[in-house]
Amino acid sequence: MRIRQHAALGLAATACLVLSACTNAADWNANRSSQIHSFDTSSIQAQPDIIAELPQGALEDGVLDVAASTDYAPAEFLDPSGKAVGYDVDLTNAIAAVLGVKGKVHTAEFDSIIASIGSKYDAGISSFTVTPERTAEVNMTAYINVGSRFNVQAGNPKGVETSDHLKLCGRSIGVQVGTAQETTMRDAAEKCAKAGKPVLSVRSYSKQSEATTGLVGGTIDASYSDSTVAGYAVELTDGQIVTLGEIEDAAPQGVVTSKADPQFTAAIQAAVQYLMDQGIWQKILDSWGVKDAALTTAELNPAVKE
Numbered sequence: 001m002r003i004r005q006h007a008a009l010g011l012a013a014t015a016c017l018v019l020s021a022c023t024n025a026a027d028w029n030a031n032r033s034s035q036i037h038s039f040d041t042s043s044i045q046a047q048p049d050i051i052a053e054l055p056q057g058a059l060e061d062g063v064l065d066v067a068a069s070t071d072y073a074p075a076e077f078l079d080p081s082g083k084a085v086g087y088d089v090d091l092t093n094a095i096a097a098v099l100g101v102k103g104k105v106h107t108a109e110f111d112s113i114i115a116s117i118g119s120k121y122d123a124g125i126s127s128f129t130v131t132p133e134r135t136a137e138v139n140m141t142a143y144i145n146v147g148s149r150f151n152v153q154a155g156n157p158k159g160v161e162t163s164d165h166l167k168l169c170g171r172s173i174g175v176q177v178g179t180a181q182e183t184t185m186r187d188a189a190e191k192c193a194k195a196g197k198p199v200l201s202v203r204s205y206s207k208q209s210e211a212t213t214g215l216v217g218g219t220i221d222a223s224y225s226d227s228t229v230a231g232y233a234v235e236l237t238d239g240q241i242v243t244l245g246e247i248e249d250a251a252p253q254g255v256v257t258s259k260a261d262p263q264f265t266a267a268i269q270a271a272v273q274y275l276m277d278q279g280i281w282q283k284i285l286d287s288w289g290v291k292d293a294a295l296t297t298a299e300l301n302p303a304v305k306e
Helices: 025-034 087-098 110-116 180-194 208-217 227-236 262-277 280-287
Strands: 063-068 076-078 102-107 139-153 172-176 201-205 222-226 241-257
Touching: 063 087, 063 110, 087 102, 087 262, 087 280, 139 180, 139 208, 139 227, 139 262, 172 180, 172 208, 180 201, 180 222, 201 208, 208 222, 208 227, 208 241, 222 227, 227 241, 241 262, 262 280
Parallel strands: 063 102, 172 201, 172 222
Antiparallel strands: 139 222, 139 241
């Protein structure tokens, strides 16, 4: 979950320490580039009733300026040409279409976005997990439910079990540096040690795609990531890997807007609800292989566990 920024630096295990272990890495990386796309929002009609909810003067330049870190596939990332893509980017463009304007995604440092909402940017759509700390500072309109999930090779040839994290003792699990999943797996590794069980080896990678490469090549037994990331990895590898077990610790993520402008927030909330009601949001997520994550109610500042 995107509760804190993913670390950009650090000692990361490389996915191809042994060349022979990377048999299919080039294939899946090539497939990753070929499957990057954007959802076509050109058929979405502007909704006068929702536009009327905007405060006077809002979006008068015809642009909805949205900040995203663009480093977190499949939610928001840059394609080989440097264009922002992902389901959060598609959501930005869809909201803009409902409001009769164009969407513009600005790449920004994840930790800097919230402080810039209402001044530099109209909104932030960057996989922000809803937390009490955040909703005390900004408004958050829920649009997706994301938890954690494991990936294993197709057919689970190594017989990985995930129903209890103690069953991972003796396994090697790939995670991205700085994520909630890394923390969870390191906690599990400590429990394995205290229980006198075989070592749970946590392999931390600077990018989640490196963990996927390691899994495809067989250098790790499983990977653990956001449920949307796990689902997207299945699509990218053409089924060389699969998801395993249930989604764990699911929590909503929200569109961030300023508390100083409740009228603007209401318009954004109405636009998101319209996209949900029309099935457009579900279609966007379907196109990215994360169909199970869609919410159907655009709740403002939903109550969540701390």
